Amino acid sequence: MTAHQMLKPGRKTSNTLRVCVHIGALAPLLWLYWAIPQGVLGADPVKELTHFLGIGALRLLLLTLCISPLARALKFGLLVRLRRPLGLWCFVWAALHFSTWLALDLTFEWSLIGEELIKRTYILVGLLALLLLLALAITSIPKLMRSMGKRWKQLHRTIYVIALLVCLHFWWSVKSGWIEPCSYLIIALYLLWLRRDSIMSYVHFKHRPVAHDNGASS
Amino acid sequence: MLLKKSANNRILGSQITPEDVYLNRRSILKSLGIVAATGLSLNSHAGIFDQLLGNDTPSEKAPRKPLAYTPGTLDPGLILTPESKVINHNNFYEFGTNKTDPARNSQHLKTEPWTLTVEGEVEKPGTIDVWELMETAQLEERIYRMRCVEAWSMVIPWLGIELGPLLKKFKPTSRAKYVAFETLYDPEQMPGQKSRYLGGGIDYPYVEGLRIDEAMHPLTTLALGLYGKTLPPQNGAPVRLVVPWKYGFKGIKSIVKIRLVEKQPPVTWNILAPHEYGFYANVNPSVDHPRWSQASERFIGEGGAFSSSRQKTLMFNGYADEVASLYSGLDLRKYF
Numbered sequence: 001m002t003a004h005q006m007l008k009p010g011r012k013t014s015n016t017l018r019v020c021v022h023i024g025a026l027a028p029l030l031w032l033y034w035a036i037p038q039g040v041l042g043a044d045p046v047k048e049l050t051h052f053l054g055i056g057a058l059r060l061l062l063l064t065l066c067i068s069p070l071a072r073a074l075k076f077g078l079l080v081r082l083r084r085p086l087g088l089w090c091f092v093w094a095a096l097h098f099s100t101w102l103a104l105d106l107t108f109e110w111s112l113i114g115e116e117l118i119k120r121t122y123i124l125v126g127l128l129a130l131l132l133l134l135a136l137a138i139t140s141i142p143k144l145m146r147s148m149g150k151r152w153k154q155l156h157r158t159i160y161v162i163a164l165l166v167c168l169h170f171w172w173s174v175k176s177g178w179i180e181p182c183s184y185l186i187i188a189l190y191l192l193w194l195r196r197d198s199i200m201s202y203v204h205f206k207h208r209p210v211a212h213d214n215g216a217s218s
Numbered sequence: 219m220l221l222k223k224s225a226n227n228r229i230l231g232s233q234i235t236p237e238d239v240y241l242n243r244r245s246i247l248k249s250l251g252i253v254a255a256t257g258l259s260l261n262s263h264a265g266i267f268d269q270l271l272g273n274d275t276p277s278e279k280a281p282r283k284p285l286a287y288t289p290g291t292l293d294p295g296l297i298l299t300p301e302s303k304v305i306n307h308n309n310f311y312e313f314g315t316n317k318t319d320p321a322r323n324s325q326h327l328k329t330e331p332w333t334l335t336v337e338g339e340v341e342k343p344g345t346i347d348v349w350e351l352m353e354t355a356q357l358e359e360r361i362y363r364m365r366c367v368e369a370w371s372m373v374i375p376w377l378g379i380e381l382g383p384l385l386k387k388f389k390p391t392s393r394a395k396y397v398a399f400e401t402l403y404d405p406e407q408m409p410g411q412k413s414r415y416l417g418g419g420i421d422y423p424y425v426e427g428l429r430i431d432e433a434m435h436p437l438t439t440l441a442l443g444l445y446g447k448t449l450p451p452q453n454g455a456p457v458r459l460v461v462p463w464k465y466g467f468k469g470i471k472s473i474v475k476i477r478l479v480e481k482q483p484p485v486t487w488n489i490l491a492p493h494e495y496g497f498y499a500n501v502n503p504s505v506d507h508p509r510w511s512q513a514s515e516r517f518i519g520e521g522g523a524f525s526s527s528r529q530k531t532l533m534f535n536g537y538a539d540e541v542a543s544l545y546s547g548l549d550l551r552k553y554f
């Protein structure tokens with residue numbers, strides 16, 4: 001790589017990074033395909049798998065949120081091309097996490113599943129996050145994206161809410177020890193704080209459809 | 219030793235060697251229609267596990283001595299959890315909060331010599347040399363269900379003695395209403411006690427307790443071994459409590475002190491989260507944990523992720539006939 005390319009990363013670099021994202025998100029799943037039958041996940045593989053996929057989904061979510069601040073900091077606009085694959089992979093991991101719970105943990109016992117969904121707040125929070133992620137995944141089809149216009153941007157801002165919901169879900173799901181979920185929450189809050197201006201204007205916009213000019217965009 | 223004989227707790231008269239017992243057990247398993255011999259699949263699991271997770275190689279594992287004992291019987295319908303899963307899937311936060319941490323981090327625990335102090339409301343306080351006890355006591359194999367509060371379960375062949383007669387040797391006074399237990403406190407050996415992060419935010423030493431009638435119940439066991447040998451450190455070497463009708467966290471590990479007391483003693487998980495873990499912690503499918511259902515459990519047996527089996531949780535973990543009378547008149551919803 002020449003010094004020029006280092007300073008002004010272009011489409012080629014972003015393509016390479018995209019391939020890295022795909023490999024990075026897919027490889028652990030392929031590894032699981034091999035590892036599960038081998039018994040590598042230990043004596044209670046279902047729980048281990050739930051945790052592995054849950055944590056993975058959260059990390060992908062936070063990575064997605066890192067992209068635009070990074071693109072700005074590195075002055076590398078094309079980096080935002082990583083957002084879509086990262087977000088979609090986050091959804092895939094979260095969907096697998098949910099499927100593990102549904103199929104392997106509760107073994108499709110619908111009465112138990114219904115009961116758990118109603119009774120456990122952390123499960124309900126997880127479900128809400130998953131449904132929102134599903135909405136974002138569906139609307140990332142380019143055609144829909146274009147036809148939605150401005151509403152697309154509004155919808156995709158719910159990723160901030162999803163990040164907080166997932167951290168809450170994590171926090172409530174652990175038996176003891178708040179340090180790990182708390183560190184993820186701090187990272188999420190930091191990533192939101194970086195966008196405080198746009199989030200604030202979004203919040204104001206939502207609550208005040210009729211614009212009263214009192215510094216909403218400050 | 220006279221014991222109330224029951225299907226769950228039957229003592230065979232003859233004393234046979236551990237090898238015989240293994241052969242015996244294999245034929246039991248075969249007769250139950252389990253094709254895979256326990257030992258085989260275990261070894262392959264353990265091997266891969268060790269390689270990939272960087273576990274200690276067998277030579278670095280704490281040595282386990284074979285013990286002489288009176289064999290027990292497996293209840294009809296029960297299937298033993300393979301030994302490698304019993305000793306590689308542990309909650310022992312003193313060595314880390316992940317299930318595989320204890321097996322990895324505990325192998326250097328110095329368990330010999332080990333003394334167990336019995337004190338408090340007793341006429342003759344004293345200490346027990348645990349390794350001497352292991353040689354002199356008539357050890358029994360007790361095959362019990364083990365139900366973790368996290369909604370998974372195992373069936374484990376413990377070796378040990380009944381707690382009650384041992385306590386009686388110290389002559390409890392009439393004021394002895396409860397029994398308090400304490401785990402070793404040694405942050406140099408137990409990384410979880412040194413670091414709050416590794417230890418899951420628990421205040422150590424780990425403490426547990428039973429009502430005196432629970433402690434004197436014939437099912438209540440002071441375990442000194444499992445699967446024919448002394449306990450590995452991760453399972454609470456050299457001496458731990460086993461109370462099969464209660465959630466697993468009542469089975470305090472690596473005990474150094476037993477204190478008979480008049481008032482209900484504080485217990486670790488109850489201190490940490492009082493609305494989630496009670497003093498009694500009796501297995502009860504109709505009283506849920508605030509964050510998950512206790513109505514069913516994942517049984518940890520031979521299979522892997524795709525053959526995981528969920529089974530109904532039984533009242534008092536299946537020992538209701540033996541222990542329900544201890545709690546007549548007690549509101550088990552309030553005293554969970």
Ligand code: HEM
Pocket residue numbers: 050051052053054055056057058061090094097098101123125126127128129130133166169170173174
């Ligand atoms: C209906 C949807 C969901 C269900 C039913 C669900 C279920 C669960 C369960 C059962 C656990 C383990 C709790 C335990 O340790 O006992 C868990 C943990 C977790 N979940 Fe979810 N979840 C859902 C959605 C999500 C989503 C959308 C994400 C992230 C994008 C997520 C991320 C996590 C994380 C990070 C953990 C903690 C893992 C750990 O403790 O290592 N979950 N979830």
